Amino acid sequence: MSRRDFLLRKFLLSLVTIFVVIVINFMLFRVLPGDPVRSVIGRNVRISAETQQALREQFGLDKPIFPDQFIDTIGQWAQGNLGISWSLRRPVSEVLMSKLGNTVLLIGLGQVLAIFLGVTLGLLAGWKRKTAIDVGALTFSLVAWAIPTFWLGIIFLAAGSAWFGLPTAGIMSPENTGKPLMTILPDLARHLFLPTLTLTILYLGEYMLIMRSSILEVLSEDYILTAKAKGMSDWQVLWRHALRNAMLPIVTLIALNLGFTVSGAIYIETVFSYDGLGKLFQTALVKQDYPLLQGAFLLLAVSVIIANMAADILYAVLDPRVKES
Amino acid sequence: MTVQPLLSVRHLTTEFQLAGKQIARALEDVSFDVMPGKTIGLVGESGCGKTTTLMSIMRLLPASGRITSGNVYFNGIDLLTLSEHEMRAHRWKEMSIIFQGAMNALNPVMKIGDQIREAILLHNLMPRNAAEQRVGELLELVGIPRLRRDLYPHQYSGGMRQRAMIAMALACSPDLLFADEPTTALDVMIQAQVLELLKEIQKKLGLAIVLVTHDLGVVAEMCDDVVVMYGGKVAEYGSAELVYNQPQHPYTQRLLEAFPDLSRSIDSSTDLATIPGTPPRLNALPPGCRFSPRCHKSMEICTQIAPDLIAQNTAGNAQHLAACHLLNKLEIKNS
Amino acid sequence: MNENWALFKRNLFEFWKAFRRNKLGLLGGFLVLTAILAATFAPLLTPYAPTEVIRDVNGRGLTFAPPSVHAPLGTDDAGRDIWSQLIYGARVSLAVGFLAGFIAMFIGSLFGILAGYFGGRIDNLLMRVTDVLLVIPDLPLMLVLVATLRQMDLHVSPLVVLVFVIGLLYWTSTARLIRSQVLTIKERQYVARSRAIGAGHVHIIRKHILPQIMPLIVANTVLIISTAILIESGLAFLGLGDPTQPSWGAMLNFAFDRSAVTNGAWWFYLPPGFAIVWVTLGCVLLGNVLEDMLNPRLTAHHLESNQNMIAIQKREGE
Ligand SMILES: Nc1ncnc2c1ncn2[C@@H]1O[C@H](COP(=O)(O)OP(=O)(O)OP(=O)(O)O)[C@@H](O)[C@H]1O
Ligand code: SF4
Ligand SMILES: [Mg+2]
Numbered sequence: 001m002s003r004r005d006f007l008l009r010k011f012l013l014s015l016v017t018i019f020v021v022i023v024i025n026f027m028l029f030r031v032l033p034g035d036p037v038r039s040v041i042g043r044n045v046r047i048s049a050e051t052q053q054a055l056r057e058q059f060g061l062d063k064p065i066f067p068d069q070f071i072d073t074i075g076q077w078a079q080g081n082l083g084i085s086w087s088l089r090r091p092v093s094e095v096l097m098s099k100l101g102n103t104v105l106l107i108g109l110g111q112v113l114a115i116f117l118g119v120t121l122g123l124l125a126g127w128k129r130k131t132a133i134d135v136g137a138l139t140f141s142l143v144a145w146a147i148p149t150f151w152l153g154i155i156f157l158a159a160g161s162a163w164f165g166l167p168t169a170g171i172m173s174p175e176n177t178g179k180p181l182m183t184i185l186p187d188l189a190r191h192l193f194l195p196t197l198t199l200t201i202l203y204l205g206e207y208m209l210i211m212r213s214s215i216l217e218v219l220s221e222d223y224i225l226t227a228k229a230k231g232m233s234d235w236q237v238l239w240r241h242a243l244r245n246a247m248l249p250i251v252t253l254i255a256l257n258l259g260f261t262v263s264g265a266i267y268i269e270t271v272f273s274y275d276g277l278g279k280l281f282q283t284a285l286v287k288q289d290y291p292l293l294q295g296a297f298l299l300l301a302v303s304v305i306i307a308n309m310a311a312d313i314l315y316a317v318l319d320p321r322v323k324e325s
Numbered sequence: 326m327t328v329q330p331l332l333s334v335r336h337l338t339t340e341f342q343l344a345g346k347q348i349a350r351a352l353e354d355v356s357f358d359v360m361p362g363k364t365i366g367l368v369g370e371s372g373c374g375k376t377t378t379l380m381s382i383m384r385l386l387p388a389s390g391r392i393t394s395g396n397v398y399f400n401g402i403d404l405l406t407l408s409e410h411e412m413r414a415h416r417w418k419e420m421s422i423i424f425q426g427a428m429n430a431l432n433p434v435m436k437i438g439d440q441i442r443e444a445i446l447l448h449n450l451m452p453r454n455a456a457e458q459r460v461g462e463l464l465e466l467v468g469i470p471r472l473r474r475d476l477y478p479h480q481y482s483g484g485m486r487q488r489a490m491i492a493m494a495l496a497c498s499p500d501l502l503f504a505d506e507p508t509t510a511l512d513v514m515i516q517a518q519v520l521e522l523l524k525e526i527q528k529k530l531g532l533a534i535v536l537v538t539h540d541l542g543v544v545a546e547m548c549d550d551v552v553v554m555y556g557g558k559v560a561e562y563g564s565a566e567l568v569y570n571q572p573q574h575p576y577t578q579r580l581l582e583a584f585p586d587l588s589r590s591i592d593s594s595t596d597l598a599t600i601p602g603t604p605p606r607l608n609a610l611p612p613g614c615r616f617s618p619r620c621h622k623s624m625e626i627c628t629q630i631a632p633d634l635i636a637q638n639t640a641g642n643a644q645h646l647a648a649c650h651l652l653n654k655l656e657i658k659n660s
Numbered sequence: 661m662n663e664n665w666a667l668f669k670r671n672l673f674e675f676w677k678a679f680r681r682n683k684l685g686l687l688g689g690f691l692v693l694t695a696i697l698a699a700t701f702a703p704l705l706t707p708y709a710p711t712e713v714i715r716d717v718n719g720r721g722l723t724f725a726p727p728s729v730h731a732p733l734g735t736d737d738a739g740r741d742i743w744s745q746l747i748y749g750a751r752v753s754l755a756v757g758f759l760a761g762f763i764a765m766f767i768g769s770l771f772g773i774l775a776g777y778f779g780g781r782i783d784n785l786l787m788r789v790t791d792v793l794l795v796i797p798d799l800p801l802m803l804v805l806v807a808t809l810r811q812m813d814l815h816v817s818p819l820v821v822l823v824f825v826i827g828l829l830y831w832t833s834t835a836r837l838i839r840s841q842v843l844t845i846k847e848r849q850y851v852a853r854s855r856a857i858g859a860g861h862v863h864i865i866r867k868h869i870l871p872q873i874m875p876l877i878v879a880n881t882v883l884i885i886s887t888a889i890l891i892e893s894g895l896a897f898l899g900l901g902d903p904t905q906p907s908w909g910a911m912l913n914f915a916f917d918r919s920a921v922t923n924g925a926w927w928f929y930l931p932p933g934f935a936i937v938w939v940t941l942g943c944v945l946l947g948n949v950l951e952d953m954l955n956p957r958l959t960a961h962h963l964e965s966n967q968n969m970i971a972i973q974k975r976e977g978e
Contacts, residue, residue, distance in 0.1 A: 013788075013791055013792070013795075014795075016792060017791075017792045024804075025804075028805070031808065146941040146944055147933070147937055148893050148897070149894070151912060151936065154929050155929075168922070219961050219963050219964075220961060221429060221962075223429060223431055223432040226432075226493075228963070229416055230421075230447060231414065231444075238963065240443070259795070262797040262800060263799035263800075266898070267894060267897070281800065285899065288811065293803075293804055293807060297800045297803075301796055301797055301800060304796070304797045305795050305796070320433070387961070387962075388964035390966065392972065395972070
């Protein structure tokens, strides 16, 4: 398969997936009991029957669901019009955008740390197979996998606040809002420490396992023996020949793991009352704020899908085998 | 002045640790010499220890492998006494190897030329631009256009990959080349070409080759000496001419019988698997001669005492050794 | 039929012989088994009903009481016994996990076998569907689904919704695994021979394919169950459980909502988490060991250190 075909296929797959997400979102929106017009204007607003009828016509709710309403809705979504949040009475897109930065910060920190540590430790574990490092790494990732994210968060929250006096909620102390970034960095770090730690520990196990099996696979290959026979030291073989080959599947797997990352964010932001998309999602869930819920779902799903496509592109660049033959 | 052997393997014994503390003795008391510029063939059925011999010499055994006795002299130095660090300097620079089934022996994400150059630079043989020049020469030597240096292994055909592997093996001008069944994965036409290339290169560069093969025709065509191995031991060893024309060991005789036409072209390959029975399992070796369960000439003593490798009467200075009780008796009668 | 099942039984026996020697696997089995037993015999193991409020001499609820002789694991904010809730919670968590796991296993195996055996269009469809499901972030999808389904008047317990949503979303990895296994089995000679002599598809699948992939299905189901239990706990923690039948996740949801953390009531939020880890770790150990035994991993490792490669003993007299 040529590189172009490969990318085209991945692109098509992403489009199809986005389409599926949109269809799911649209359908769920319609099966909800009650009057759809409510979802547009908010649940508690009192309006006369005439106004409702007028709105219904304005939003096309009197037209058939398919194809008219469907196409209409997609058009609206594409323009970033995701409706009005029932609980916050603000446009969903506006609410989402205001929380996006915080979540990206948290996930980004956790991911970077976990990938760096996980890849390094996984490499060591696979290289030194069956030694204490390996057994330790395997045990760690098994346990990390079995621990519910939110529970680990709760434990860290309890221990961190009781023993180290760390803050239990939010992203910064209330008196610091609006102050310049430089002066509040220490406060920010204190707030971010526990959530980031929880995220890192959880992803770490996963990346360690992935890297370990990837490097083990590579180290069983003939070209590694060739490199050794050339007179290289183990370090040289590892660095020049094993690492790049082992990293290739990691790129894709890290991307696939993004979905998992999003779940982590929902749990951890809930536990640490961290003001991001995850917490928003949970709040929308509790308050049964469907427009907000579906807007958040759309945003998260589409971001993950696009990130996956980016990883596929990166993979195609890194692996010469995905090239015109 | 007699020529000193380039490589001299003496009483090499190698074991593998199996699951459950069992030990498989894959090589026992293996000895042979490789003369500079000559080709020696290593033949025997699958599992008789050919690859293990090469790996023991290069000290590339897997973690379960142990060399428990013997010496490996290379230009008079016992490789088994060197530290791993010292050994590294010998690998590739003085002896290189083409692995069995070498289709995957090249790194898939590295350009062929870079992989060849890497070997040269690793041993500090020349500066970078000279090395680049040499990569081109090596590729042309094996019949690959220089420009193809920037391609990746998957863009080469099987035969070309094997040629590239040979070019890489020659990168540091070694004195000795191990070729472990260099043609098995290739189709018949290409096999002949690759063997032809090896012969040519040997003529040009004068390096010694240890050629592992299943194919007696290839041995007849290419080798000066032959080591016939059975169950981890040397069954018969000598100049190719003597071993072919006057095979002494029943195993060699059966191999050659199963292989009637030596003058046939090397492109029709025949397997050795035509002798009834299977080679012994290494963790359950028969007592006495290892070939006895399959030997049509087996005697009582064969199942009790292992025969020694003894010199056969030969004219001139050609040597010929075999390990069989039959030969012992003859000797006793003769004397 | 009989030959195959005899073979199957013999394999199973061999399997048990090998398994018995594996300490991690045994540990996993022990963890899972004790949890199942606790759930089964819950009434015998608990001093109170899970909803019963423990009162002091004055008749007041014993709220947020630390572990004591009255309540081995203390009480919650309403004065109910944590230990009793924990043991009864095992019933909910395990039931949801096992049922969802079985649904996923059933769908996954069915699709895997069909796709692997028949190939062609079915196979293509399966691969595309799994491709798509693989990229959609699963937790948000489940949350949206469960939230919507709960809102519709379905007249079923929220737990049933959880079972179906988890079961219907987690079959893809099983399907892929089974598919590739079936593909290799299909290539084997006796299958080809059976086909050549005109055996029907159902016959071949039942006699040749199923017995061979059964162990793999079992190992995979164990792993899926652990995932399902984890997911259930997460959804329940986010408030999507059944408040009248609290699972371990729902207990954690209460604990968190009722400020057990700020009240220092560690006996409220630690035990349910340990219980979840107990079972999921058990399943993972069990499942991984089973999987390893079925497909031994590659053993070559060209950089494994071999410091003792040269183990030449000096002979006497030398
Ligand atoms: N890593 C290992 N662990 C255990 N036993 C091994 C290992 N490598 C080789 N052996 C055993 O040592 C014996 C010799 O193997 P070797 O690979 O040297 O045979 P060979 O002559 O090269 O065979 P082939 O023609 O199949 O390549 C075999 O019986 C094999 O089972
Ligand atoms: S020693 Fe005996 S068994 Fe062995 S090859 Fe000679 S005759 Fe046959
Ligand atoms: Mg071999």
